Amino acid sequence: AQSVTQLDSQVPVFEEAPVELRCNYSSSVSVYLFWYVQYPNQGLQLLLKYLSGSTLVKGINGFEAEFNKSQTSFHLRKPSVHISDTAEYFCALIIQGAQKLVFGQGTRLTINP
């Protein structure tokens, strides 16, 4: 079975500091990987996705993620965060050919001024 593990349930950082949100996955078959963000009182919004090709993918709002097949990781990074990045971030995967997104537990990113 496939699974996604987000190692940190909460990450507090100061404004303008860099941040990395960790995501590891487990799957015996090829998968596509996603990061979703949920701002307060809003739905889930796609940040970025890895389907194939370059292992470094860039998303909205200055976020990027790197797919590492050997370490089965898909960590999300931003070089300088803003107060507006305060949200819950979800890593997810889908098996190629399937329709079911498998989510991690989520990481709450809190930005302190």
Next chain:
Amino acid sequence: EPEVTQTPSHQVTQMGQEVILRCVPISNHLYFYWYRQILGQKVEFLVSFYNNEISEKSEIFDDQFSVERPDGSNFTLKIRSTKLEDSAMYFCASSSYPGTTGELFFGEGSRLTVL
């Protein structure tokens, strides 16, 4: 910008009552989904729906649950006889492509509280 809308935003019901959660997907999308998130737990897949039938469902989606697209615009999730453990945030999503390569657009969620 087109968006997925869900109603109600919050519903409180008594155990054993029927609940219908409603969703209006993005108009040109063909694939529809329900997910749920119990407080403090992961977002879990419930069901996907395409061409007026269920295309995949999880083991959570038992006989108490049903989905339909009654009028070509709404997509509903019905829980026939609610249990305490059905308390969760329910997310509707839609997609113009199969979930393998396309983006799923999510609604803001419907919070269900079963007393």
